[in-house]
Amino acid sequence: MIHIRNDFNNPPEKLLSENCQKLIERSLIEKKKQSSSNNYYGDPNVVNQLRKLSQDKCSYCEVLSHGGFHVDHYRPLSSVKMIPTHKGYYWLSCEWSNLIFSCNACNIKKSNQFPIENEFLRVNEPSGDWRADSAQYKMEMPLIIHPQMDHPSEHMTFLPNGMVRDLTKKGQYTIDVCGLNRKDLINKRLKAINEIINLLYSQIKMFIEKEYDGKQLRTALCVVFSLLDRRSSSENEFSRLHWIFQAEFEIFIKDFIPETKALQLVIDAFRWFSVKKSKKIQLKSMFE
Ligand SMILES: [Zn+2]
Secondary structure (H helix, E strand, O other), X not given: OOOOOOOOXXXXXXXXXXXXXXXXXXXXXXXXXXXXXXXXXXXXHHHHHHHHHOOOEOOOOOOEOOOOOEEEEOOOOOOOOOOOOOOOOHHHOOOHHHEEEEOHHHHHHHOOOOOEOOHHHOOOOOOOOOOOOXXXXXXXXXXXXXXXXXOXXXXXXXXXXXXXXXXXXXXXXXXXXXXXXXXXXXXXXXXHXXXXXXXXXXXXXXXXXXXXXXXXXXXXXXXXXXXHHHHOOOOOOOHHHHHHHHHOHHHHHOOOOOOHHHHHHHHHHHHHHHHHHHHHHHHHHHOX
């Protein structure tokens, strides 16, 4: 999960159209969501704009879209789970700041759950400012990370076993509500980690078998480090996992590369690569 920039002041035209406004008015009169609201928030232009913002990935789990993605309503439109007296945030069906690009699995798991810290301040009626960053909605203190408002890195981190671990209560609820430790996701993350580990290991093997000298080994390892670095770029699947892999490099590799000498060679080469990379970044910023 990564932070996604969105300008809440600039919703897609379709959500501002007269027909969409009429539909919302009907929602307010009938005090329930309108099934035809899908024609507006599900409009291809709206979906594409959301898809572009999230770089074609699920905003919750960072899986790349392979079709079948949904527009998730951050605040659910139907009765909120565990709160039978709440009719749902039906008035937010076409509110731009309430729409999140999500994979099927996260969308289905999240369903109509919306835990908040301040239950006594839950918004029950469509009054005031409807934007997710308005005072009344912030005061609810949602326990689900809003990818376009929060910084997920403050709430959760990744482990070498492919699991995501909470750093805060909000992180803990988000992992649970969206099912971010579901088996298929853990397996996909593990596959991504193992790909890098296997590449590193095959270079070390070349060194052990004397196919590489020390300098050749470092060059070969740096090619793998560059790949890891590119994968941490936001447009890639599991970019945050790859970012954490780099930030906690020694922790990620130590159980997979057991030989002390081989492990030390990789760690030294990674430190060398990191220094070189940060110098390159410094130099680049001096000329920009
Ligand atoms: Zn997802």
